[in-house]
Amino acid sequence: MDNVILIGLAGVLAAAAPVLFAVVGETITERAGVINLSLNGTILLSAMSGFAAAYKTQSLLVGFLVGMLVGAIVAFVVAFGSIALRQSQVAIGFVLALTARDLAYFLGVPYMNVPGPTLPGLPLPLLKDIPVLGTLFFRQNAITYLSFLLILAAWIWLFRTRPGLMLQGVGERPAAAFVRGANVNRLRYLYTIIGGAIAGLAGPAYTLSIKPGWMGTQTGLDGVGWIALAITIFGGWNPWRGALGAYLFALLQWLGLVLQPNLPNIPSQVLQVAPFPLMILTLLLVNVGDAEWVQRWLASMPDKTRRLAVKALRAMRASPPAALGTTFERD
């Protein structure tokens, strides 16, 4: 029994990998002050084209690279539309989310239900034999290992390197970053495209690994991108907290499947979406501290309770990069 649970949890870690790519990619983009709302379309289009490329070339690597390329191209359009042409990031991103999705379904027809290559498991020698941890972490495939590494790498880049500090600065206060020598708009292009490319790994991670193959609208990926956007907020623009969100999401979906037999009255699709109300709830908890009525309510509390409440709210609170969604123009 223990073993079943352990393998299940290892499956959760693997299943979370695509969401994690999307979340980390978006985190990087938004840290630079750009919202890439197209994530849902990016994932579908990269899923289809990554699979198609891998199928045609019989090379998994090409599949993943094509996925990244697709993500980068979509992200470039977001950056170009909002930085150079000064259109609303939300509008461009939303339309692209639909464009990329429809393109995926339209162009994906020839690749529907054909058997393609799938990523083999890659148990790491020695490490795989560690009790518990070995099963959980070291009997995964390459892309799942990459997802582990990515959390760490993104965190180090953001918070421990010089360019990462500048990246934070650009999204936080572009004017101050400019005074410190940053070419704000060039950096925004750069990180939007990099973030998009990372998010573009999510698609092939599904179609070449977690849910192998392309099945058009039956692939069941529609919606993942929107969740990733919400998890980015839940994650407070920090790769670790974002990863936690992605794992929680995958865990809930898994629990839905596992608990299904015990709850015969509830259709499986319902449990599959259980994370969404929870997502709304967490967004509420993350944001509610800033609402005016909460502030007023807090002010009316006795001192001791207030201090506790403020502390609790602050711990959950996630404040976005201050310049998120704004344009920067030098005086």
Next chain:
Amino acid sequence: MKKNIWINLGFQAGAFLLALLITTLILIFAGAPPLKAYGSILSGAFGSQKNLIAVLISWSPLLLTTAGVLITFAAGLWNIGIEGQMTLGAIFATWGLRLFQDTNVSPALIIAIGLLFGMAGGALWAALAGALKTFGGVNEIFGGLGLNFVATALTIYLVFGPWKRPGVGSMSGTKPFDEKLWLSTLPGTALSPWGIGLSILAVIVVFILLRGTYFGLKLKAVGKNMRSAFMLGVPTWQYSMFAFLLCGAFAGLAGAIQVEAVYHRLLPNISNGYGFLGLLVAMLINYQAIWVIPIAFFFAALNVGSIQLQIVHKMDSSFAGVLQDLLVLLILLGQGARERLLKKA
């Protein structure tokens, strides 16, 4: 001034042609003869009376959702939750019909109750998104998206759970209602003059609301500059909530019409993307209510016509979506390019 109008028109035509060019290239890439493909879309939409009626059937909900989001856009809100609001409309309408179907209330009244229930359901769902934004600080885009998923889950739960057909539940929906509870349709079709009439009425109401009423003017003020609107005496958050409620009611009505006139039952995915499509139409017409009727018709025709594409050329019907999305995208980018050009000149 006059010159600007021409430049404007030029950019719009340019964007349209560019979208057409790109979709043509996509068709070639996908291995379809472009002219034939466009031809089958045209004949798919207008080739027969049956097809034309199908266009009109999908025109109706699109009119309603577009009318709805024009209100929320006027208030400066991105009501992505409209899909869920339409779904809730369908659920509530079904609920209304189920409540009264076995009573001796007159069928006409039950049908009306169903429509009202639908509007209330949509408004309720929109109010949730609005409350999350106003009182919880949750951006309406994310609140709305989450609620969309919840709405879908609720439908599935009902279809497979409490409202399942006798025997076993299936994706084909609940048991169809008795024919007397159907919204009257043209004989032999699912086209309801009532549905079309109500949808056009909704567009007219929105047009008048935004153009000629205090409510519309205040809404626009809130949407364009909340601080100033507040200083001018407009109760700002109340107006945001109103906008959500109204939009939700329109979307709910669309859902109710789908139940009462088109499917006569509740199905999973009953909103069928009409909400998002409404957002696209609103963006394409630059939020000018006067263009809703023709452009929504054009989009509906594309949707229906591309089904032919699927039948004849074995291509996915999402081609309509590709063309619609690219059109909006290029119009947006064209706007940016034009502003940049005019600023430099």
Next chain:
Amino acid sequence: MKVELRNIHKRFGKVHASNDIALTIPAGTIQGILGENGAGKSTLMKILSGFIQADSGEILLDDRQVSIKSPADAIQLGIGMLHQDPLDFPPMRLVDNFLLGHAGGLFPNHKEVAWDIQKLNAQFGFALDPEAYVDSLTVGERQQLEILRLLWLGARVLILDEPTTGISASQKTKLFETLRKLAEQGKTIIFVSHKLEDVDVLCHKVAVLTAGKLMGEMNPPFDQKKLVELMFGKEISLGERYSAAAEGATLTLRDLAVEDARLQLSNVNLELRAGEVVGLAGMEGSGQGLFIRACCGLLRPVHGKVTLNHLDLTGKSYHVYKQNGATFLPASRMEEGLVPGLTLTEHFILAEETQGVFINQERGLVLAEERIRSFNIRGTPTSVVESLSGGNQQRALLALLRTPLSLILLEHPTRGLDIESAIYIWGKLKERCKQGSSIVFASSDLEELLQYSDRVIVFYSGKSTPPLDARSLTAGKLGELIGGAGWDEWETEQSA
């Protein structure tokens, strides 16, 4: 380092923000730059720090001509600027703030930098914790952080823009001490301010700017009267003044106390008579903003009572005040007054009482035409407000006021307007007074304050004088009070 500016010109549209500025600052000098808001101080400093480029003119450092194209260039050359609102990153740690923008390898050595901060701390007697987050610091500490950072990056010329706004007295003492120490080390300090008092105690040399021009330079001991004259024009000549003040109070404030994150204002009392004009004087952010917002329900008083037309409205919202005849026109016209994208007609319709459901477009048009004519607005009923000039926007805002009104609150009613518009606007306001409206306005224009007020309240970093009779005030006295001098007679009263 010696800094020399030659024939600097900079135009923004019609405004000549820097007009032929020539200034030489020897190394080791603390140079004061005095001037009112909009005199061109910021523009000049932005040119020197690379934020913007001059249209023409030369900059020489140690007699070598340089070209400064960006703030990064400036710091490379040894010029660092401390902005009024320090350009730092509040949610980040001090070390990271220090490091951000510092050239070097991929992985910065935090420990080393933290050590550097401690060393600089010791040198100047600061107590900045390198591991603390910037948003936990006071404005004064954030300034200290920026100064240390600029020095660490090798700045030899330090520009400080209004550094004494928003910091405590002890922090100010500390700041001045630091600046003197830096000057002794041979660094050049440029101290931009509109506070005479600060310039007086600190600077070795002062230059006064007015309307983009360098009006003159002065060496210590500074003649305050002369400086005021230079700042505000040779002599302030007041036009004919009249008062419409009548009996009966419109607005009464009792022991009012208000506060925001930066400032506290307490013990304010006022009885405003119908038709009276009260001017609020003081440097930007000295408390007049709090005062004016507390008068109309935009800020909830922490203590005290506000009465409007004998109704106790304490703690009520702005809309309740508005229904009772009060209105507020803030300084930022396009952010908190007008709605960009709406036409003049639509604004007039919005501002009037709602009548029924449908807008009577014709009546709106008639109303708009009439208002446009009577307020001399250069625009048409269908002009969107953002297409109007500043003066015309201000006229439009005044034209939006309903009749009757008992209280009109204004912030900088004539800032940025030409003289003709200013006179016109005050004519309209005085008409209102004759109809019984009371006016409270904040302004940084001494002439305007003295010319149009019946009484004046002066604010200085959260302190306020009782209402003073405008006839008994002179420009010199007002200038002193604004600069923080001559407050002794009320100090005892306040602390009592």
